[in-house]
Amino acid sequence: MRLEKCWFCSSTVYPGHGIQFVRNDAKVFRFCRSKCHKNFKMKRNPRKVKWTKAYRRLNGKDMTQDSTFEFERKRNRPERYDRNLAENTLKAIKKIDKIRVAREERHHSERMSGKRSKERKEAAVELEQGIHMVKAPSVLAQDQSLTLPKIQVRVSQPQAEKNQPMEE
Amino acid sequence: MAFFRNLGRSLMGGLGNNLSGLSSTSYEMTCSNFLSQQLRTFIQMRTVLKVVDNSGAKKVMCIQALKGKKGARLGDTIVASVKEAMPNGKVKKGKVVYGVVVRAAMQRGRCDGSEVKFDDNAVVLVDKQGQPIGTRVFGPVPHELRKKKHVKILTLAEHIA
Numbered sequence: 338m339r340l341e342k343c344w345f346c347s348s349t350v351y352p353g354h355g356i357q358f359v360r361n362d363a364k365v366f367r368f369c370r371s372k373c374h375k376n377f378k379m380k381r382n383p384r385k386v387k388w389t390k391a392y393r394r395l396n397g398k399d400m401t402q403d404s405t406f407e408f409e410r411k412r413n414r415p416e417r418y419d420r421n422l423a424e425n426t427l428k429a430i431k432k433i434d435k436i437r438v439a440r441e442e443r444h445h446s447e448r449m450s451g452k453r454s455k456e457r458k459e460a461a462v463e464l465e466q467g468i469h470m471v472k473a474p475s476v477l478a479q480d481q482s483l484t485l486p487k488i489q490v491r492v493s494q495p496q497a498e499k500n501q502p503m504e505e
Numbered sequence: 506m507a508f509f510r511n512l513g514r515s516l517m518g519g520l521g522n523n524l525s526g527l528s529s530t531s532y533e534m535t536c537s538n539f540l541s542q543q544l545r546t547f548i549q550m551r552t553v554l555k556v557v558d559n560s561g562a563k564k565v566m567c568i569q570a571l572k573g574k575k576g577a578r579l580g581d582t583i584v585a586s587v588k589e590a591m592p593n594g595k596v597k598k599g600k601v602v603y604g605v606v607v608r609a610a611m612q613r614g615r616c617d618g619s620e621v622k623f624d625d626n627a628v629v630l631v632d633k634q635g636q637p638i639g640t641r642v643f644g645p646v647p648h649e650l651r652k653k654k655h656v657k658i659l660t661l662a663e664h665i666a
Contacts (some may be wrong), residue, residue, distance in 0.1 A: 338615070353618030358607075361624045363645040363664035 340426045345383050346374035426458040438504035545611040545622070547576025548583060554628040557607065559659075561594015562587045564658040565604060565628060579621075580649040582635075585628065595638055596630065602638075604628035605655055607646045621645030621647060621666065629658055637661065 339351045344366045356374055358366045368374040376386065383391040393399040408429075416422070509644045548554065552567040565585035575646035577583045583604050585660070608623035615621060630638045637658055646662040659665060 350619075356612060357619060357621045358664075359621060359623050359647075359666040361608075361644050365666060412533070472638050482512055 341367045343367060343369035343373050345369075345377055345386075345389060400441055400450070403437070403440060405433055405440065408433050538621040545609075547573065547578060547611060548581075548606060548626060549576035552576075552626065553588065554583075554585065554604070554606070554626045556604075556630060556658050557643045558628045558629045558637060559594075559641045560630045560637075560639035561596045562590045562630060563591055563604070565602065565630070567587075568601065577606055578611060579613040579647055580629070580653045580655075583628065585630075589602060602630050603633060604630050604637075605637075605650070605653075605658060607642070607650065607658065608644065613647075613649065615649075621661075623647075623666075631655075 338352055341348050342348070343355070345368060348369050349420070350367055350369045355367060355369045356371075358368070358374070359375075366377065368377065376383075383389045384395055386392055391397065394401050413451075528602045533540060534549060547570070548567055550567060553583035554565055554567060556565055564587075566588050567583045567585050568578070569584040571582050571584065572595065573581060583602040583606060585602055585604050587596055587598050587600045587602060590596060596602060606626070607629050608624060608625055610624065612620040612622035612624055627644065628643055632638060637657065640661070642658055642661040644665065645664040647666050648655075648659070650659050
């Protein structure tokens with residue numbers, strides 16, 4: 338039994354799932370579900386499809402290099418069965434998984450680190466521009482604390498007369 | 506012609522909205538992509554298969570699928586008639602031969618629950634005893650042949666899928 342990787346989305350294909358497609362040049366493509374298979378038939382490049390692991394790794398959304406990935410390399414040599422070895426391997430798998438998840442979390446939080454300050458700045462700009470949607474201008478005029486600082490605009494007389502026919 | 510194909514599909518898929526005006530051209534393009542996803546079926550009478558050994562034939566047409574009411578699948582034997590052959594080969598055009606299906610576009614379930622499918626329909630010509638006529642086999646072959654006792658073909662193959 339072997340856990341394969343889906344060619345399109347890089348998720349694991351467990352036994353009993355998915356379809357294998359063998360092309361005439363003897364290249365085997367494994368797919369985890371029909372979604373990936375159909376995307377392959379549409380000739381979509383997984384590096385351009387946003388939800389695949391290939392895209393995420395390429396665009397820095399997920400970790401690319403880490404020592405925990407070394408443990409998942411494909412080995413073609415069968416090991417002689419040894420109960421101790423099997424037990425230790427199972428324990429190690431759990432530990433490595435935990436470490437990998439922790440590192441990915443850290444990578445994600447580092448990526449999102451400037452988010453809060455950026456959101457606050459954007460919110461301040463939006464409040465300044467859209468205050469008229471929150472409170473009516475007449476209320477703003479009466480209550481001085483709600484108004485924004487006034488901006489002086491110089492308008493010459495002939496231009497003001499021209500504007501009136503346009504409004505009608 | 507593409508328009509009539511779209512009508513045929515719309516009966517099944519309820520794609521009535523693609524006939525309306527502006528978005529129709531772009532929708533027809535995506536419809537033709539979906540039309541290329543065919544449902545692959547068995548190898549039956551009149552199916553033309555590619556011959557992937559060096560017995561001399563190039564294309565054979567299936568006459569009968571031995572075993573199977575609906576048709577032959579991956580690993581089954583068929584009776585076929587040679588439709589196209591190389592000028593100097595062991596088999597000539599018009600000869601009736603037996604063949605073993607080594608690649609089928611229809612997916613076949615494996616014992617671990619997964620499914621395999623190939624790119625085309627291909628056959629290796631054999632004699633009545635099941636021994637291959639040619640001496641070489643091209644392209645990948647499935648290891649379903651081992652269960653069907655076509656060991657000779659497996660040994661000749663260059664890649665076992």
